[in-house]
Amino acid sequence: MLLIVVMIVAMYFLMIRPQRKQQKKHQDTLNQLKKGDHVVTIGRLHGVIDEINKEAKTVTLDCDGIYLVFDMSAIATVSQRAAASEVAATSASEPVADDKEATPAKDEAETDSADAEPADVTPADDADKDASETK
Numbered sequence: 001m002l003l004i005v006v007m008i009v010a011m012y013f014l015m016i017r018p019q020r021k022q023q024k025k026h027q028d029t030l031n032q033l034k035k036g037d038h039v040v041t042i043g044r045l046h047g048v049i050d051e052i053n054k055e056a057k058t059v060t061l062d063c064d065g066i067y068l069v070f071d072m073s074a075i076a077t078v079s080q081r082a083a084a085s086e087v088a089a090t091s092a093s094e095p096v097a098d099d100k101e102a103t104p105a106k107d108e109a110e111t112d113s114a115d116a117e118p119a120d121v122t123p124a125d126d127a128d129k130d131a132s133e134t135k
Contacts, residue, residue: 036082041074
C-alpha cells in the first residue's frame with residue numbers, strides 16, 4: 001500500500017506538477033499578447049499580431065500581407081515583443097548617423113572608380129553596343 005502511495009506522489013511531482021507550470025506559463029504568455037508581437041503558431045507559421053479578439057479568443061496574424069485568424073491556443077511562442085521591436089527600431093536609427101559620417105569615404109571610393117572609367121559611357125550604352133553587335 002505504501003509503495004502505491006509513493007508512486008502516486010512521485011508521479012505528481014515528476015509529471016503533473018511540471019505540466020501545470022508549463023500550462024500556466026503558456027496561458028500567461030497568451031494573456032500578455034498585444035498588437036505588433038511576432039509569434040509562431042503550433043503549425044510553425046510565423047506572423048505579426050494584427051488584432052486580438054478576447055471574447056472569441058482569436059488572433060489575426062499578418063503573414064506577409066495575408067491576414068489569417070487563429071485560436072489563441074494555436075500560438076506556440078512569442079518570438080519578439082512589440083516593445084522590443086520599437087527599441088530595435090530606435091537603435092537601428094542610431095547607426096544611420098554613423099553611416100552618414102562614413103559616406104564621404106564611400107563617395108571618394110566611387111569617385112576614384114569613376115575616374116578609371118570613361119565618363120561618357122553608361123551601362124545602357126554598353127547594352128546597346130552588345131545588342132547591335134549580335135545583329
